[in-house]
Every structure is written in structure tokens, then in C-alpha cells.
Amino acid sequence: MELLLLSNGKANEFPGLLGWARERVQSLLARKQVKRILLIPYALIRSDWDERARDLGDSLGVEAISIHHFDDPVAAINQAEAIFISGGNTWRLNQQLHEQGLIVPIQRAVRERGVPYVGWSAGCNVATPSIRTTNDMPVCNAAVLPALGLFPLQINPHYLDASISGHMGETRDERLAEFCAINPSEYVVALREASLLQVSGDTLEYWSAREQDFKIFKHGQEPQAFMDAIPLAELTPFRVR
Amino acid sequence: MELLLLSNGKANEFPGLLGWARERVQSLLARKQVKRILLIPYALIRSDWDERARDLGDSLGVEAISIHHFDDPVAAINQAEAIFISGGNTWRLNQQLHEQGLIVPIQRAVRERGVPYVGWSAGCNVATPSIRTTNDMPVCNAAVLPALGLFPLQINPHYLDASISGHMGETRDERLAEFCAINPSEYVVALREASLLQVSGDTLEYWSAREQDFKIFKHGQEPQAFMDAIPLAELTPFRVR
Numbered sequence: 295m296e297l298l299l300l301s302n303g304k305a306n307e308f309p310g311l312l313g314w315a316r317e318r319v320q321s322l323l324a325r326k327q328v329k330r331i332l333l334i335p336y337a338l339i340r341s342d343w344d345e346r347a348r349d350l351g352d353s354l355g356v357e358a359i360s361i362h363h364f365d366d367p368v369a370a371i372n373q374a375e376a377i378f379i380s381g382g383n384t385w386r387l388n389q390q391l392h393e394q395g396l397i398v399p400i401q402r403a404v405r406e407r408g409v410p411y412v413g414w415s416a417g418c419n420v421a422t423p424s425i426r427t428t429n430d431m432p433v434c435n436a437a438v439l440p441a442l443g444l445f446p447l448q449i450n451p452h453y454l455d456a457s458i459s460g461h462m463g464e465t466r467d468e469r470l471a472e473f474c475a476i477n478p479s480e481y482v483v484a485l486r487e488a489s490l491l492q493v494s495g496d497t498l499e500y501w502s503a504r505e506q507d508f509k510i511f512k513h514g515q516e517p518q519a520f521m522d523a524i525p526l527a528e529l530t531p532f533r534v535r
Numbered sequence: 536m537e538l539l540l541l542s543n544g545k546a547n548e549f550p551g552l553l554g555w556a557r558e559r560v561q562s563l564l565a566r567k568q569v570k571r572i573l574l575i576p577y578a579l580i581r582s583d584w585d586e587r588a589r590d591l592g593d594s595l596g597v598e599a600i601s602i603h604h605f606d607d608p609v610a611a612i613n614q615a616e617a618i619f620i621s622g623g624n625t626w627r628l629n630q631q632l633h634e635q636g637l638i639v640p641i642q643r644a645v646r647e648r649g650v651p652y653v654g655w656s657a658g659c660n661v662a663t664p665s666i667r668t669t670n671d672m673p674v675c676n677a678a679v680l681p682a683l684g685l686f687p688l689q690i691n692p693h694y695l696d697a698s699i700s701g702h703m704g705e706t707r708d709e710r711l712a713e714f715c716a717i718n719p720s721e722y723v724v725a726l727r728e729a730s731l732l733q734v735s736g737d738t739l740e741y742w743s744a745r746e747q748d749f750k751i752f753k754h755g756q757e758p759q760a761f762m763d764a765i766p767l768a769e770l771t772p773f774r775v776r
Contacts, residue, residue: 302703339713382705383713415704426673429704431691433667433714437678450672452704462543462728463622463656463670463693472580472624473674487703 295404297444297493298322299421300414301451301485303381305503310353311346312414314488314503319354319412322494323376326410330357332374336390337382337416339433346380371399374409381415381451384428385437388420392438404444411444418451418485427473427482429466445493446530448473453484453509470511478513481529491523498523498532536646538685538734539563540662541655542692542726544622546744551594552587553655555729555744560595560653563735564617567651571598573615577631578623578657580674587621612640615650622656622692625669626678629661633679645685652685659692659726668714668723670707686734687771689714694725694750711752719754722770732764739764739773 300315308314323331333350335343343360351358358378364370371377377400379387391397403409413421419428420441427448450470457465464472470482485491489502500508500523507519510526518525527534541556549555564572574591576584584601592599599619605611612618618641620628632638644650654662660669661682668689691711698706705713711723726732730743741749741764748760751767759766768775 304703306703339716340709383710386713386717424676426676428672431668431670431710431714432673432678432680433710433717435665435667435680437673437680439673439676439678452702454699454702456699456701458695458697458699460697460728461693461695462545462547464624468581469624469672469674472627473672475580476627476674487701 295444295493295495296322296326296408296410297404297421298410298412298490299418299445299449300412300490301418301453302487303414305488308488308503311349312353315490316353318490318492318501322410323354323356326376328356328376328410330359331376331378332370333358333360334377334379334417335360335362337380337384337387339383339386341382350378367394367396368399371396371403374403376410376412377403379411379413379417379420381417383433384416384419384425384430385432385434387416388425388438388441389434389436391420391442397442400442401444415451418449421445422447422449424448427470445491448480448482449491450482450484453486467517470517474511474513482511483526484509484511484517493532494535496531496533497535498526498530499535500526536685536734536736537563537567537649537651538645538662539651539653539731540659540686540690541653541731542659542694543728544655546729549729549744552590553594556731557594559731559733559742563651564595564597567617569597569617569651571600572617572619573611574599574601575618575620575658576601576603578621578625578628580624580627582623591619608635608637609640612637612644615644617651617653618644620652620654620658620661622658624674625657625660625666625671626673626675628657629666629679629682630675630677632661632683638683641683642685656692659690662686663688663690665689668711686732688767689721689723690732691723691725694727708758711758715752715754723752724767725750725752725758734773735776737772737774738776739767739771740776741767
């Protein structure tokens, strides 16, 4: 299995979509001899899907085509050399994956055929067991929470321990503590901007373009910060690289 | 119908729970001759329910009792002189209202018996048609989105047009625009901290302790800011006071 789970798509000091992780994405595509990538843009509600595919292709120097150009999206997954899932609204994305019948085809492509999966923000959320740790508003009337489950722990992307001055609602840390109180057997991995988890075969690696830590939240424990994936080895089926 | 829908419970410069709106809440309780208020604390995941009831009673100078002390919560609603719904996690709150069978009893109490309803943050969200405009993480496995619908428009509490420095996820304005793009016939009222909507009989009023505006979001229109409820008169069955 080849997973690249990224907190976010853009970071100010690194131009271009996925610019902050470009070398890592390109190296994965080269290793798997990927010539064309398939973009799943369903999370984008107010942005143009073809423009996002162009931005992605330009930034990575490969051909990128959005899944909406295929009459049969399942066939598109079955033929894909690499699957890229864009950020945007996680609820809309997860709903579309379920409604278009793409959950099992993507799971099979990634798990059985080793097709690289690259997801950022909402695309990172749907790679986990459920979308319960997204930061988005639900927006849709029908809510489906179970997701692809390619990575076995919940991830909270765009994690920040700061809060907006004057905001009296719960902070992100409080929200994550609430999640853990309701789900005491589960762990949440909090990924800061410009940081990622990479699964390659049976190995797992953490990397941050800004050399920042990630945190693990668990009920009854103080959140702990780490600079490498070692503590995740005990919680996942992966070895740490 | 008597509704007080508040963006939030605490504001720094006004001590005590609902301190920023104390006079308005007390005046409503006096007018309706309320001696004892019923607190619905289900949104609180990590705070003590009795402590919240004590804070509320102390701040308002009335007796306050939490619904969890009643063997039959429906009977508690049926006997309530006033219903106060605390902020916290909107998903958990809405799930509990549905699971405990309280949706219809609360609707009847408020609509038919004129029992005052005071809700802040999550308690404000559940007074609207659905919880699709909450800012919370879902946290629960089962998601119920329809809510009490006492107020006919979606509200986004804790509204802020600022964003956290360094955050690359969508801003609140972008999330609300996404909601409107998916639901083009709907309006969202964005309530800033320390501001409220009050329904009394067939009249509607907007009030802000900091004399700030509120905004209305609608698909295809620039968000507009207002200092009084006049534009809401066209969108709701209420007259403006």
C-alpha cells in the first residue's frame, strides 16, 4: 500500500499545489512509474474541477485528469495509475464517494493493486476510518460518517493549537478532547499544516516541511507531541522507517 | 413563542454565564413569572452538568435544575417553566434530544405553551431547522442533522470573519459560502459573539452587547451586514420590533 496523507494542499512559502511536498510526491510517482494521475475533486464546491487538475498537473509535471470526465467513475478507479483526492468539504466528498459507489473500488485499488493514494485535507480525512475528526460544517442533509479506512487511526488535518482572538467557542484541543471522551478507545493524530504521514508497503514515516511536531490525542492522557512516527508503530500495523 | 438565541454563553468583559445578556434573560423570566428553569446540558461532554446548572442559577438569580435529575425527561419538559439549552458539542446534543424523544415535547412546550426557550451556541444551533451550520466536529458515530426548527433559518454562532494566522483550511466565510452553494434556497444568519436574536410572540429583535452587526449569507449574493432585524422580517414569519 502506498499512502501519502497530507494536512493541506498549499503552504505560503512553497508555491504551487502540494508545493511543500513536491519532491516526496514526485519521488513516489517516479518509483511507481506513474504517467497520469486521476483527480477526485468532489470536495471542491466552489472551485473549478478542471482548473484544480491543471494546477496539480502543472505543479507535479505529470498529466492529471479529473474523474468527472469519465462516464463510469468505477472504471476510472479500476484503470487509475494513481489516485489524488483534493481538499475542500469533507462531507460532500465522503457523500459523493459513497453515492458513486467508489469506496470499495478505491479500497481495492490501493490495498490490492498498490495504486498510490495521495490525499490532502478532506482527502486525508476520508482515508481514515471515519470523518468524525474533520473541521468542516456538514452542509449536506444526509450525513455518512464511515470513510475509506485505509489508515487505521483518525487524523485531524490543519491542526493548530492557537485560537482566534475573541473566539469564545471551544478550541481545537477542546474539540479533540471531546472526541476522545466520547470515543475513549480511539486515537487521533493531529497533523499541522505542511506535514504528512507516508505509508509505503508495511512502513510508516512522518515528515514535516517546517520540521514541526505532530500530536496524538487519547482519552485520559495529556496530548503528546512527537517528531517521528515511532509511537504510531504500536497503534498501527506498520513498521517505522 | 419566546425564543432567545445567543451566539455564546460567556464573553470576557461580562462576568458569569450569560452575563453579557443577563438583563434581557432576567426580564424575559420576570415577564413569564419563571421561578425555576430546566437546564438541558447534553452538549457538555467534559463539564459537570450540576456545576453548569449552579453557574446558571447563580448568574441569573433563579433556581436551575438539570434534566438528568428527572427519571422521565419528557415529563420534565412537560412541567418546565423555562428551557435553557447549554452550548458544547452540537452533535452530541442533537443526538441526545432525538434519542431521549425530546424533539416533539420541546417543540410543543415552546410553540403551544409559550415556554421560554433560551439556547446558546450548540443550544442556538438546535433551535434552527438543522445542525448543518455548526462549527463542531461530529464526534459521534451516528449523525442526526434535523433539529428543533423553532427558528426557521440556519444560524452560525460564534461567527468571526477573522481567521487564525497560518491556518490554510477554509475560512468561516468560505465554509458558509459552500453551505449556500449546496443549499441555494437557504439563508444563514451569522451571529457574532455576544449577540442574539429574540423572538417574542410574533415579533423578532436583534441585539448585540458590543453593538456589532450580524450577517446574512445567501447563494449568489455578497454576504450583507445589518444592525437590526429588519431584513429578517421578509425571511421569517415574524414582525420586527
